[in-house]
Amino acid sequence: MELPGTLLISGKEVASMLTIEACITAVEAAFRLHAEGRALPPKVMGIHTEGGGFHIKAGILDLSRSWFVAKINANFPANPAQRGLPTIQGIIAVMDGTDGRLLALIDSIEITIIRTGAATAVAAKYLALNNAATVTICGCGNQGRISLKALMAVRRIKNVYAFDIDEKQAQQFSKDFSESFKIIPVSAGQLSGALKDSQMVITCTPSKQPFIRAGDIMPGTFIAAVGADSEEKQELFPDLLSTSKIVADLAVQSAGFGELHHAISGGLITKDGIHAELGEIIAGKKPGRESNDEIIVFDSTGTALQDIAAAAIVYEKASAGAPGIKFNF
Numbered sequence: 063m064e065l066p067g068t069l070l071i072s073g074k075e076v077a078s079m080l081t082i083e084a085c086i087t088a089v090e091a092a093f094r095l096h097a098e099g100r101a102l103p104p105k106v107m108g109i110h111t112e113g114g115g116f117h118i119k120a121g122i123l124d125l126s127r128s129w130f131v132a133k134i135n136a137n138f139p140a141n142p143a144q145r146g147l148p149t150i151q152g153i154i155a156v157m158d159g160t161d162g163r164l165l166a167l168i169d170s171i172e173i174t175i176i177r178t179g180a181a182t183a184v185a186a187k188y189l190a191l192n193n194a195a196t197v198t199i200c201g202c203g204n205q206g207r208i209s210l211k212a213l214m215a216v217r218r219i220k221n222v223y224a225f226d227i228d229e230k231q232a233q234q235f236s237k238d239f240s241e242s243f244k245i246i247p248v249s250a251g252q253l254s255g256a257l258k259d260s261q262m263v264i265t266c267t268p269s270k271q272p273f274i275r276a277g278d279i280m281p282g283t284f285i286a287a288v289g290a291d292s293e294e295k296q297e298l299f300p301d302l303l304s305t306s307k308i309v310a311d312l313a314v315q316s317a318g319f320g321e322l323h324h325a326i327s328g329g330l331i332t333k334d335g336i337h338a339e340l341g342e343i344i345a346g347k348k349p350g351r352e353s354n355d356e357i358i359v360f361d362s363t364g365t366a367l368q369d370i371a372a373a374a375i376v377y378e379k380a381s382a383g384a385p386g387i388k389f390n391f
Contacts, residue, residue, distance in 0.1 A: 067388040069380050073169035079379040080172065080372060082212050085180040088371035090344060092123060093184065093311075096367055097341030100124070104366035106315060108292060114138030115292055121366030126378065128159030131370040133170050137292070139268035149203070149268070150174055156373050164391070166377045173376065177368035179208035181311060181340070182264060182286040185360040187216040188343050188350040189309060190284035194261035195220040200253075200274070200297070201267035201289065202226040202235035209264045209288070210239065223248050223256035227267070254278045265289050265297040272324075276302040281355040288362045293319045298359070300325040306357040307337045309350075315363040322361050 095101045104121030120132040135152035142149060152170035157163060186194075194217050199206045202224050213219055222243045226232040229249060236245040248256045250273075257263060257278040265274065266288040274297060279285065285306070289297045303325035310316035317326060317333040325331045338348035340360065351358060380386035 067390050068164045069166040069168075069377065070387040070389060071166055071168040071376060071380055073172045075380070075386060076169060076172040076176075076376050079376050080176055082176060082179060082183070082208065083215055084375055085176050085372050086183045086212065086215055088375055089177055089180040089368050090184045090187075091125075092367040092371040093181075093339075093341035094344045095123065095341075097339060097345040097347060101367065103314075104312070106366070108319070110292070110294070113140055117292070119364070119366040119369060121370055122159045123367060123370045124159070125370070125374050129370050129374050130157040130159040130162075131155065131366060131373050132157075133174070133366065133369050135170055135174060137268075154369060154373055156377050166373070166380070166386075168373055168376060173369060173372045174364070175204050175208050177372040178205060178266075178288060178362065178364055179212035180372070181362055181364075181368055182209050182288060182360070183212035183216045184344070185286055185309065185340055185362070186213055186262060186284055188340070189358045189360060190217060191261050191282050191351070191354060194284065196222070196260045197262040197264065198223040198225060198248075198253075198256045198260040199235070200225045200263070200265040202228075202231045203266070205266040205288065206235065206264070207238070209266055209286070213262065213264070214242075217262070219243060221259075222246070223260060225250075225253050225256065257283075262286075267297060268295060269297050270294050272296045272299040274302065275299045276305055279306075279357055281357060283357050284360070285358070286360045286362055287321045290321045290323075290361075291319065291364055293323060296321065296324050298324075300328045300330050302357075303359060304330040304335075306359045308335060308359050308361060309343065310336050310339050310361045311363055311365050311368075313339055315365065316361040320361040320363040321359065 141147040
């Protein structure tokens with residue numbers, strides 16, 4: 063019997079097949095399924111090394127078929143400046159959850175960036191003020207770019223503040239989006255003023271030192287904290303967590319290595335302080351925003367559920383004739 067073969071899909075091919083709009087819809091559905099008890103809890107393992115680290119995220123989800131996905135990612139923040147390499151590198155293995163066949167090996171960079179931006183958009187859809195129109199993007203690399211594009215799908219954005227520790231990066235970000243928005247690049251000394259003028263804040267930096275204080279954030283602000291995807295990373299001061307409504311992608315991950323982890327370690331809050339997981343709000347099990355004055359933090363640590371949702375789209379398009387190389391081991 064001839065084996066059906068495995069698809070090998072590059073990052074460039076992923077970018078051509080996975081739109082942010084389709085990914086937002088798929089990620090929202092995956093979070094809902096988890097909250098409704100129709101998905102096994104995804105798993106994560108991390109290993110740290112000098113200058114970076116590795117993590118493995120894996121999960122299984124029934125969509126058009128039973129999908130098992132395992133992603134191995136390396137994260138080395140100094141790579142772009144020191145080595146000319148991407149910060150994130152890795153591979154996603156897509157397998158049939160019914161018979162174990164290896165369906166595809168997919169470059170992980172584009173999927174990780176797009177599915178992370180999609181989660182930010184889903185959270186903003188349920189948690190940001192309906193009339194939110196001004197956003198501060200902290201971190202103007204690839205993740206900041208896709209985050210802004212994702213927000214465009216759920217809110218009518220008029221003004222954008224762009225902050226990056228590399229001011230040239232913020233300037234380039236501003237030029238690239240200048241035809242769509244009023245973009246204002248800001249320095250570290252101007253960041254507090256930008257935050258106070260924003261109804262939405264997206265943080266997607268590799269920072270290991272918090273730089274956003276509770277006093278910088280106005281009532282009604284929605285914050286998507288994306289950068290803290292390991293124990294040593296941190297963007298928000300813990301007192302901001304203790305005075306805000308916290309929504310996690312997965313509670314166990316947020317408590318283990320998200321922004322919430324630092325607030326717990328500092329004794330300011332416990333895991334019970336999480337208001338809800340995002341899927342619970344999507345599924346209607348818990349309320350989202352309950353007043354116009356609430357400050358809501360979405361602690362986005364990244365889940366295998368998002369990887370499955372995105373990888374399934376890519377695989378189905380590639381197997382239907384889109385780009386990709388087929389081979390047998």
